[in-house]
Amino acid sequence: MYAAVMNSPDPRANFAYPLLDVTRLLRKHFDRRAGPLGLTRAQWRAIKSIHRHEGISQKALAELLEMEPIPVGRVIDRLQQAGFVERRADPADRRVWRLHTTDKAHGVLDDMEIIASGLRDDALAGIADAELIACIATLDRMKQNLLALEETSPKNSNPD
Structure with missing residues (x-):
């Protein structure tokens, strides 16, 4: 068990730390394993999102990825140059590019x-299905x- 949560009198005070650690470690190990593919995290996220939403506009992709439109445009430029993505003009609006893998x-x-x-197999080693189902719920x-x-x-509203 996670030491900070177990040692705290209130487990609610520290629940986010192990959640953030797991997320960070998943990203780190995925990046390490995906390194030979030669793609940045932003590029593989974009490819995956475009594949799931074929024909998505660049603006909608930026919103989906929670990125600003200009950096997304640069990612798409690189993916298009590498032959992973193609832009197609939107037949209803010439200002819009539709993205396709x-x-x-x-x-x-x-x-x-x-x-x-x-x-996923490595991360879930030793975790029973019932534990995972409870965690997901x-x-x-x-x-x-x-x-x-x-x-x-x-x-x-300003959260700060």
Whole structure:
């Protein structure tokens, strides 16, 4: 068990630390394993998102990735130059580019899924299905609680 949570009189005070550590370590190990593919994290996230949402606009992709439009445009430029993504004009709006993955990207996506599957297996070693199901249910409840805050918070409030 996570020492800070176990030693605290209130486990609610420190629950986020192990959550953040697990997230950071998953990213670190995925990046390390995906290094031979020659893609940055932003690039593989973009490829995966475009694949899931074929025909997405650059603006919508930026929102999905929670990035500013200009850096997303640069990522797409590099992916297009490398042959992973193609831009197609939107037939209804000439100002909009629709993004599509290429056959080359599909091969990389397959490799990324193999890497992700292996990492999931390593991360979940020794964890029973019932434990994982309970963890996922708890995280989902936390997510719903936080989403509910967004619905009730003023749109322009400053969190600082």
